[in-house]
Amino acid sequence: MAKARAIVKRLKAVRNIRKITRTMELVATAKFKKAMDRASEAAAYTRKLAEIVADLSSAAARQGTTELTHPLLQQRPQIRKSILLVLNSNRGLCGGYNASVLRTAQATLAENRAAGIATSLEVSGKRGINFFRFQKQDMTDRYTHFEDQPQFDEVDLLATRYAELFVRGEIDQLQVVYTKFISAARQVPVCETLLPIASLEPGAGSTSPAVEYEYLPSPAEILEELVPASFKARLFKCFLDAAVSEQIARRVAMKSATENADEMIRSLRMTYNRARQSQITSELSEIIGGAAALE
Amino acid sequence: MATAQALRLVVVTPERTQLDETVESLRFPLYDGEIGILPGRLPLIGRLGVGELVATLPGGQTTRLFIDGGFVQVNRGVVTLLTARALPPESISLESARQQLDVALAKKARSPVELSMKDAETQRARKMVAIARQN
Numbered sequence: 001m002a003k004a005r006a007i008v009k010r011l012k013a014v015r016n017i018r019k020i021t022r023t024m025e026l027v028a029t030a031k032f033k034k035a036m037d038r039a040s041e042a043a044a045y046t047r048k049l050a051e052i053v054a055d056l057s058s059a060a061a062r063q064g065t066t067e068l069t070h071p072l073l074q075q076r077p078q079i080r081k082s083i084l085l086v087l088n089s090n091r092g093l094c095g096g097y098n099a100s101v102l103r104t105a106q107a108t109l110a111e112n113r114a115a116g117i118a119t120s121l122e123v124s125g126k127r128g129i130n131f132f133r134f135q136k137q138d139m140t141d142r143y144t145h146f147e148d149q150p151q152f153d154e155v156d157l158l159a160t161r162y163a164e165l166f167v168r169g170e171i172d173q174l175q176v177v178y179t180k181f182i183s184a185a186r187q188v189p190v191c192e193t194l195l196p197i198a199s200l201e202p203g204a205g206s207t208s209p210a211v212e213y214e215y216l217p218s219p220a221e222i223l224e225e226l227v228p229a230s231f232k233a234r235l236f237k238c239f240l241d242a243a244v245s246e247q248i249a250r251r252v253a254m255k256s257a258t259e260n261a262d263e264m265i266r267s268l269r270m271t272y273n274r275a276r277q278s279q280i281t282s283e284l285s286e287i288i289g290g291a292a293a294l295e
Numbered sequence: 296m297a298t299a300q301a302l303r304l305v306v307v308t309p310e311r312t313q314l315d316e317t318v319e320s321l322r323f324p325l326y327d328g329e330i331g332i333l334p335g336r337l338p339l340i341g342r343l344g345v346g347e348l349v350a351t352l353p354g355g356q357t358t359r360l361f362i363d364g365g366f367v368q369v370n371r372g373v374v375t376l377l378t379a380r381a382l383p384p385e386s387i388s389l390e391s392a393r394q395q396l397d398v399a400l401a402k403k404a405r406s407p408v409e410l411s412m413k414d415a416e417t418q419r420a421r422k423m424v425a426i427a428r429q430n
Binding site: 221 | 326330365379
């Protein structure tokens with residue numbers, strides 16, 4: 001009797017957990033959808049920016065000013081100070097999402113240490129903050145206000161600060177560790193160096209037939225202005241990617257949790273039925289035995 | 296350019312495409328002053344200033360937006376404005392704009408870079424105050 005009741009209790013608990021994980025899965029799906037929409041809307045900006053950059057650099061090349069000399073593009077001969085920005089989530093229960101980012105971050109930290117680069121760590125997301133606190137790593141900055149819908153204005157503040165630090169020579173490098181969104185089925189943790197900007201052109205841009213533009217002011221001057229804008233857009237994209245990937249990771253984790261709970265419910269129910277059956281059988285045989293003894 | 300009779304205005308911010316409409320004409324601030332665009336404009340790439348974008352719709356009404364720097368590309372009847380922020384003027388309150396102006400004016404500038412930043416900020420705040428006052 002006691003065994004059957006214990007199983008019923010467990011069954012109830014598992015069912016409750018299933019309800020929760022199922023709800024979280026649905027919530028994550030909805031949030032993923034939203035984050036995805038935002039990310040694809042934001043892509044329009046980056047695409048247009050790349051288009052203008054392509055047009056401008058071809059025009060600048062025609063005019064003979066091939067080399068860009070924006071301070072943000074400047075590769076320093078020796079890297080002494082670096083900022084490592086780690087994008088994590090505020091909430092857990094999203095499978096390996098946080099752990100894989102943190103692993104990449106740890107590897108980068110170790111690399112920098114081996115190369116003798118003084119790295120100051122900046123972490124966004126409570127999960128990452130707790131991890132580094134546990135590791136007794138010093139963090140220069142912590143952010144917990146980036147949720148599943150990062151705002152450009154907030155990222156803009158960070159980007160402006162990084163750009164200023166870089167221009168003033170207080171840092172020689174900005175690295176960002178985040179989960180890059182490649183497709184809905186594939187996200188990989190990566191470490192990207194955002195400053196100095198490697199190249200403005202993201203791969204082979206669309207080489208549309210050259211249009212004779214009028215430039216106000218000169219192409220070179222517009223390009224100067226484009227450099228910080230493109231840096232900001234890139235940093236913002238990192239945040240958007242991280243947000244989208246987090247929701248996907250959570251959805252997948254919760255989906256498998258729900259499936260596991262289903263399986264557990266099935267096996268528990270079977271065990272319970274068996275226990276109940278054997279209880280009935282033993283009770284019956286007792287009654288029959290008792291009746292037989294009376295005869 | 297007889298074919299380019301329609302003018303499409305697209306305002307893109309890093310977060311989303313704010314506006315995508317057919318307009319009759321529009322004017323907006325460039326880095327050194329205002330520019331007006333009519334259908335049939337030759338291709339142009341330019342740097343935006345801070346201020347107000349006013350677009351006249353085919354019906355004669357106007358749409359206004361506060362834009363905060365960025366770039367413009369005009370090509371084949373499509374005007375694309377890339378800007379960090381595009382706010383409807385109703386969302387700018389006079390009070391907060393004045394506050395921003397005070398903050399910008401109170402800033403101490405010790406180097407040429409800081410000075411130009413301060414100038415840019417005060418200019419932006421002044422423009423915001425001016426727009427908020429029109430509401």
